[in-house]
Amino acid sequence: MQLLHLALKNVLRSRHRTWVTIAAMAFAGCIMIFYASLLQGWLRSMERNAVDMETGELQIHAPGFRQDPDLYNVIVDAKSVIKQASAAGFICAGRLLGSGLAAADENSTGVSIRGIDPAADDLVTRLHDHVQAGRWLSQKENNGVVIGSKLATILAVRPGSELVLVGQAADGSMANDLYTVRGVLKSVSQEVDRGGLFMTAAAFRAFFVLPAGVHEIVLRRTLRSEPLTVATARLRALFPDLEVKNWRQLQPTLARLLDLSNVSLIILLLITYAAVGMLTLNAMLMGVFERIPEFGVMKALGFSGSRLFGLIVLETVAQVAIGATLALVTGVPLSLYFSVHPLDFSFLLRGSSTIAGIAFEPQWYCEVTRYSVILPVLFLFGAALTAIIYPAVKAAMIRPVAAIHHR
């Protein structure tokens, strides 16, 4: 108690020294909270772009469809599957998948055609709010298509342009029709960017002469807290005759890349933490070393080495507690502000782009989580207490006669 009393007097009365140290800690803590929130937001946006944009969290296919995407290999009783999955707590949308050749003026290229129900798909993925030019699909306009950004460049088309689609219909006939480009997507993934062509399910059925069934059912959990593996197992048990996979199984490379990004960002975070930790360390070391003569006098008067060690540690704890509180008071609101108002890097990156198959937005949002707040504070305590051990031990062991005359 007496030691705590003395520690508090030292902290509160040495205003200059205390506030320099506390300011360094608060600044470091604030930066760490903001940076961790920003990285958390960036990672989450990467995952969202990879998952929510197109793949969805889970998918159901007819057996063998993924190995051999045959137009005829459909989930026949799709309505029943969707009904059961919805009852089990999933939001679902059916999709039709085919391929063909798109041409506009002198340009032509192979395309991956997706027939979707815009109303249902909008609830599962976010493609609808990722349109760069023009508008997203409408049930009312069956001859309108939305295409990937690079495909638009290859075909030299823009919203309002016409393109011809040619393919092999399910009845064996040659399918061909004229469509109007309704919208061009922002960058989604390499596959969608270069060859993605979206039309309504009705238009797809008419083009490919495929009256029933769907090739793919895309799902999202209503309860996000349910682990993905648990949701997958639950769905598999519900549809043992169909192929159920989650996005990590559907895109293992992407999943690994995200895991790797997570690890590399943690390393980056630690490096940043170490850098700001040095700032704290320096302030604390200076604070202790300039007091060596004072410690010498205290020891000469009978203050034991262990008490001196305890005093320095208690002073540090008090300073970190104040510093951490200030870091929270400044860092959390700052991060919350940037969770609504993004950092805009449009001046560096025009529109969204794709890196390693994942879409990137030039706007970065913070995401304030337990980890982005608690970890920096714990790190601050850890760094300060680790940093103080050496000078505290040195002060505790120093001979009073050397300390009193220390310059």
Add this chain to the structure above:
Amino acid sequence: MQDAPIVQLEKVSKIYQQGQVEVKAVDNFDLTVRAGEFSVLCGPSGSGKTTILNLIGALDAPSSGRVWLEGQNLAELNRGRLSRLRRDRIGFVFQSYNLIPVLTAFENAEFVLSLQNVPAAERRKRVMAVLREVGMADYVDRRPDELSGGQQQRIAIARAVVSEPAIVLADEPTANVDSEAADTILDLMTMLNREKGVTFLFSTHDQRVMDRARRLIRLRDGRLEADENQDR
């Protein structure tokens, strides 16, 4: 009957290593200080005065020889016991006052009693009594940087004597104060010695301090040059 010795030094030497050179600060030095003495170690700079005070005060250890304080051989005590010995039996007055900057005058004077776990009420009583004796009762809430050099040294004296130690070691106590403050400090120490029986051992080359001493221990090159009793 003569008082029992408080301090005894027996063939004490202290050698410092300065680079490749060995410097003998104290050379084969014997000394006995008895209770109630008002003694001065004097001599030119480098004659070993401060080193002897440091050895007696258990702030440093001799290279050879033995130091006893109240019959205890300091070489036989571990760090903890030396620390307690300094707390309970020795008072220090330093040349540069060395008050703890964040503590008030009262808290500085109270510091050793706090370490001894003396109850707060008794601490207050004893500290205030000593502060009145040194003429600093009106400055209890001032911090060292709000006090003059002479006032700081009076607080340092209060801190040294409040726990009623066996001996007060004062290293050049008048070196950093003006002559008026020096006289006040010396009056104070003389009074504490005469009226309270506090044993003082000074190191100094200030003639005013030497003039007040009842025993003058002259040093040269770490050796005893003369040990004179002065009638006062």
